[in-house]
Amino acid sequence: MISYIVRRLLILPIILIGVTLLVFSMIMMLGPYERLSTYIKDPAELKNVDVDVLVTKLGLNDPWYEQYGRWISGVARGDMGWSESAGSTVTQAFLSRFPATAELGLLALLPVVVGGVILGVFASVHHNDFWDHVSRVLAIIGWSVPTFVFGLIMLMIFYGTLGWFPPSRLDSWALDIVNSAGFINYTNFFIIDGLLNANFAIVGNAIRHLVAPVITISILWWAFIMRITRSSMLEILRRDYIRTARAKGVKENVVVYKHAVRNALIPVVTVAGRMVLGLLGGLVITETIFNIKGLGQFMAQAAQQLDYPAVLGGTLYFGFLLILINLCVDVSYAIIDPRIRLE
Amino acid sequence: MSKEKLIDVNDLATYFHTEEGTVKAVDGVSFEIYPGETLGIVGESGCGKSVTSLSIMRLIESPPGKIENGEILFNGKDLTKLNQKQMRKIRGNDISMIFQEPMTSLNPVYTVGDQIMEAILIHKDVSKKEARQEAIDMLTKVGIPLPEQRVDEYPHQLSGGMRQRVMIAMSLSCDPQLLIADEPTTALDVTIQAQILELMNSLKRQFGMAIMMITHDLGVIAEVSDRVAVMYAGKVVEYADVKDLYGDPKHPYTWGLMYSIPHIEKDLERLEAIPGNVPNPLNFPEGCKFNTRCQFATDKCRVDEPELEEVEEGHYSACWHVDKLEEQKAKQGRG
Numbered sequence A: 001m002i003s004y005i006v007r008r009l010l011i012l013p014i015i016l017i018g019v020t021l022l023v024f025s026m027i028m029m030l031g032p033y034e035r036l037s038t039y040i041k042d043p044a045e046l047k048n049v050d051v052d053v054l055v056t057k058l059g060l061n062d063p064w065y066e067q068y069g070r071w072i073s074g075v076a077r078g079d080m081g082w083s084e085s086a087g088s089t090v091t092q093a094f095l096s097r098f099p100a101t102a103e104l105g106l107l108a109l110l111p112v113v114v115g116g117v118i119l120g121v122f123a124s125v126h127h128n129d130f131w132d133h134v135s136r137v138l139a140i141i142g143w144s145v146p147t148f149v150f151g152l153i154m155l156m157i158f159y160g161t162l163g164w165f166p167p168s169r170l171d172s173w174a175l176d177i178v179n180s181a182g183f184i185n186y187t188n189f190f191i192i193d194g195l196l197n198a199n200f201a202i203v204g205n206a207i208r209h210l211v212a213p214v215i216t217i218s219i220l221w222w223a224f225i226m227r228i229t230r231s232s233m234l235e236i237l238r239r240d241y242i243r244t245a246r247a248k249g250v251k252e253n254v255v256v257y258k259h260a261v262r263n264a265l266i267p268v269v270t271v272a273g274r275m276v277l278g279l280l281g282g283l284v285i286t287e288t289i290f291n292i293k294g295l296g297q298f299m300a301q302a303a304q305q306l307d308y309p310a311v312l313g314g315t316l317y318f319g320f321l322l323i324l325i326n327l328c329v330d331v332s333y334a335i336i337d338p339r340i341r342l343e
Numbered sequence B: 001m002s003k004e005k006l007i008d009v010n011d012l013a014t015y016f017h018t019e020e021g022t023v024k025a026v027d028g029v030s031f032e033i034y035p036g037e038t039l040g041i042v043g044e045s046g047c048g049k050s051v052t053s054l055s056i057m058r059l060i061e062s063p064p065g066k067i068e069n070g071e072i073l074f075n076g077k078d079l080t081k082l083n084q085k086q087m088r089k090i091r092g093n094d095i096s097m098i099f100q101e102p103m104t105s106l107n108p109v110y111t112v113g114d115q116i117m118e119a120i121l122i123h124k125d126v127s128k129k130e131a132r133q134e135a136i137d138m139l140t141k142v143g144i145p146l147p148e149q150r151v152d153e154y155p156h157q158l159s160g161g162m163r164q165r166v167m168i169a170m171s172l173s174c175d176p177q178l179l180i181a182d183e184p185t186t187a188l189d190v191t192i193q194a195q196i197l198e199l200m201n202s203l204k205r206q207f208g209m210a211i212m213m214i215t216h217d218l219g220v221i222a223e224v225s226d227r228v229a230v231m232y233a234g235k236v237v238e239y240a241d242v243k244d245l246y247g248d249p250k251h252p253y254t255w256g257l258m259y260s261i262p263h264i265e266k267d268l269e270r271l272e273a274i275p276g277n278v279p280n281p282l283n284f285p286e287g288c289k290f291n292t293r294c295q296f297a298t299d300k301c302r303v304d305e306p307e308l309e310e311v312e313e314g315h316y317s318a319c320w321h322v323d324k325l326e327e328q329k330a331k332q333g334r335g
Helices: A002-028 A032-036 A051-057 A064-076 A090-125 A130-144 A147-161 A172-179 A190-196 A200-236 A240-247 A252-289 A295-304 A308-336 B049-057 B084-090 B112-123 B128-141 B160-172 B190-207 B218-224 B242-247 B252-259 B299-303 B322-334
Strands: B007-018 B021-033 B038-042 B065-074 B095-098 B178-182 B210-215 B227-232 B235-241 B309-312 B315-317
Touching: A002 A064, A002 A308, A032 A051, A090 A130, A090 A190, A090 A200, A090 A252, A090 A295, A090 A308, A130 A200, A147 A200, A147 A252, A172 A200, A190 A200, A200 A252, A240 A252, A240 B160, A252 A295, A252 A308, A295 A308, B007 B049, B021 B038, B021 B049, B021 B065, B021 B235, B038 B049, B038 B218, B049 B065, B049 B095, B049 B178, B049 B210, B095 B160, B112 B128, B112 B160, B128 B160, B160 B190, B178 B190, B190 B218, B210 B218, B218 B242, B227 B242, B227 B252, B235 B242, B235 B252, B252 B322
Parallel strands: B038 B210, B038 B227, B095 B178, B178 B210
Antiparallel strands: B007 B021, B007 B065, B227 B235, B235 B315, B309 B315
16 A cells, blocks of 8 residues: 555656646747746836847747756746736745635535535435435536536525625625734635634635635536446445345445445546546636636636736646646545555 | 254245336245255256345345245244344344355455454454454365465455355354355356365355255256255246255256256267247246246146146156156166
């Protein structure tokens, strides 16, 4: 088990280098003048300067490997250029937007995986019962409605009509408190900071603002995880070893939760890994709809404004995230299925 | 036999209600097993032998399956009347079962030790440590080398024969009175088959349990059984001591099966197979279910279904024309 994880970690640097090469080749598809923008920290620098001189000075006509070396050492130091659309360096822009996205993403992810699996198991045990049909209908609806439509409907009903779940991250009175001197921003995760400052009004307000986007982003995946779990469970429950367990006198719920679920989780883990990537895509739409200043919204804006450094930095960042997620998926496989550990 | 019957199955009928119609997988089966004896149940695939065993265990999936009729008296208690909770106390404890496919009958994500211990922990009042020791003892008894090491291995690390030994260890771990073995050697190659059968015979002597051996292999039955029930299309068609059955089959189906076994001393051009196929369970023929394939069949056979009748002492057959079969046997004996 441990040797399996170590082997996975050893391949990690190779994959990371691969990702940086890929992103770098995207940068190199741009001409030297366009690439110049990734090096300019402040537009004011461009005034009264000969651009050609700058290109030569920055070595933008050098061979690609020299440029790659310089670029990668910059990336390693957290220097990914200046983002025009954010009005700060790309790194700063990412850091300031990361908490909002992470808060939303984590709150969406955990309930989806846990809840989706539980519902899927429930549906499989009640195969073709009333509840199985109900869950099927809900899943089809959840799976069919696109995120942007669902988000707008949520906004219309729960904010426009009922006024329960407003957009953005906090109400303005709460923002005033958060930005005031008395409130210490430990993490910029408002729920956590609210708890650390013992200011439960902030916690409540942050949660209230998160309900609608979390539901919007996760509804599709609830449905998906549930359906995968259900079909996987139905297949596993027909296996011979389930009959063996019953023949031993094992209680039915132990048969389901001990003998079947662990085997049924193997395809679910695969899907859950994909789902995280899907969630990242969903973040772009959801953050835009609910006006949450997170990475998704930032990436969407940067792309619209042809902010190359931000887009490339974002690509690199999401690439790294993807590798981490794949690592988590691989390790989860090994934990669930002993056959994989020994390969 | 004046001993108490261990299990007494009377007129058992298990049907499956499917969309295409009712499948009468088991339709009026009766037999009994005495303590310590081995009853062989033999028949082609689809004749209802596995459904009979799963009915005894009450493991028929419901819906679509249902025990429609009959009683299964185990030590005088009717298993068909018990609820699932009462049944669970019997499964794996008083009656346990091993299956055809050792490759798929063990859970791939738990160690063999875990799986043996699970049965012990359910039925016996022992600690985990004691259960583990018992599991190791059982692995030793079924002839698995290095049991202390094997106990922590996963099923995929063992060969088919070893897995079947693990299954046997698991099924015997709670000292059952009856072991149901559903084609335990079918998926194994011949040398391993012989080893497993020998193991089962020696464990039977050691543990003194009765065995219900289900197979389509007449050779296996001959090797281990005391008495045999031959099943065809959901019914027992012949029921006798193993020697009587092999020496003098009283049902055309059994007789046909015997003729389809290759004999080393006879030099045959080709094997005699029983003509035709097993009838579709959704559409069994009227009368005797074997009439479509039987060379002795008459109009009576196509209308009336024969009951199991004692044709010799302790030898039962369900056929209208045992006399015709005798004539044929006499003719072949001369020729």
